[in-house]
Amino acid sequence: MEIRKLTMEDYEACMALSEYAFQFKLTEEQIEMRREEFAKQNVLGVYADGQVGAKLQIVPFQTHIHGRSFEMGGIAAVATWPEYRRKGWVAKLLQSALEEMNRNKQSISFLHPFSFSFYRKYGWETYVEYKRYKLSTSQLPAKKITRGTVKRGNPELAVLKQVYNAYAARYNGTLDRDDAWWTRSVFLKKGSQRAVYYDEAEVPQGYVFYEVKERKFTIGEMIHLNEEAREGLWTFIANHDSMIEEVTLQAPADDMLAFQLDNPRIQQEVVPYFMARIVSVEQFISQYPFASQESPIQILLEVEDQYAPWNEGVWELNVAMNGTASIWKKAESEHEGQRGQLIRLHIQSLTTMLMGYRRPVEMEQIGRIEGTSAAIQALEKAIPVRGTYLLDFF
Structure with missing residues (x-):
């Protein structure tokens, strides 16, 4: 098997797989309409036995977060022919999608899960309900x-x-x-x-x-x-x-x-409803508008992210009084004397907190983040309070 970017030559094969997997039938008019959409999307597929065995689409969007517009990759139409399931192909497609979105500076990704537990394994987490x-x-x-x-x-x-x-x-x-x-x-x-x-x-x-x-x-x-x-x-x-x-x-x-x-x-x-995932800690946080502070804040974030290894490691987050953030990755020897500022967390927890769906204090209470009380309180103050909502579906 190989993963490749699909082209318009693969369109009919992709539509046939979608119709089978999601149990619908398109009219000729709908097929033509979706052909135009397909041309604008980033579609990744697994080729096996000379055909598309599995695929997913990365739909380019912009999303509002604390009054700013972020480039977002919407994962959609994830499907596999039944004879190719249970081979780990979707996991490989998702990892390839993360690499692709990272290259394209889509620092956040959303998807509508068929199973929340399934996508949690790959770093996505609930960010909205209605x-x-x-x-x-x-x-x-x-x-x-x-x-x-x-x-x-x-x-x-x-x-x-x-x-x-x-x-x-x-x-x-x-x-x-x-x-x-x-x-x-x-x-x-x-x-x-x-x-x-x-x-x-x-x-x-x-x-x-x-x-x-x-x-x-x-x-x-x-x-x-x-x-x-x-x-x-x-x-x-x-x-x-x-x-x-x-x-x-x-x-x-x-x-x-x-x-x-x-x-x-x-x-x-x-x-x-939907799940979200930070694709790039550095890109996302550099753009993120934190709350204004009475004095600058410095926090160390030890991030775990198996499927996007560029996010793993210890990051130093500095939030200025006006809410502007800077972040960079530190070497192991550089943070030994700053353990009191360290918070350990998975990419899922970081995502759901920065999206505003859950607060740091809540996440500490349920054991989803670990750190000193001072560090967690600093993060609590730094993240603005704003609810989440999504009126759309993809």
Whole structure:
């Protein structure tokens, strides 16, 4: 077997493998649409017996992290023909993908796991979850009179992007959507009905994508930038009460819908969603905006990373008072006198903390990081507090 970058000549073979592994069938139109996407992606495959036996795609994205845009490699369409499974090929593909992303300066990687435990073996870790709600019409938020208006129809993309970009920047791990992504992955999948909430000054402050079918109001995406927009959109939804019996939607983990209802006993579920992995400790942390400090912070991070050996070792992290970071790898003899500043951790733990999904103090409590109290408290202060969310799928 050999691992190689796949080309357009391999497209049909890749699509056949995906259809088999994920149990779907594409139309001719969908095949052609995906052909264009395939040409833009970095696809790695294992060749055996003269054919593609396994493959994965690295989709180029940008993601928001603490208000900055990071280059991100999205791992997708990981598949193997059944006769070639249990040979360790996916492990080799993932390691090759990490090397490829490192060369391309994609310092962080996301994926949607079929199994969390499987991808944890290779350094990915949970970074986001969401709430899934189901409400009957009697449980909907009370209708409110607001100063703005809801306009239903087909708003211009610029209007939707204005709202989405402001909202996405509030969370870590959201995608920086380009126009092509809006067209093929938002408009086609989130619901054909759209409505935008405009405030009194005609500034868009929220929107909802939805479908109404079989007395169900299914929300594909709802965003509101303030409480007024939230009330306006929920009033718009509640005005369908003669047509529907239930409403379903997903929301970020920090959403307070249940708390804001007269009766918070609604059906809600917390769903673990995507995983993340730092590809390059040096690249990622050099760009990472830490919290402002009263005085500079110095921490030693002893990182374990079997599948990305360039990350392994002891790193000296210095955080300036303005939150700017510098980091470099130290030789064994250089940190003997700094053991009080040392934190030992796996790449998974470093990722989930810097993404904002878990805090250093929490990770110490469950034995996922080790270090002195002073070092862990310093890291706790250095990492800004911001929740995670992802409204997309790939």
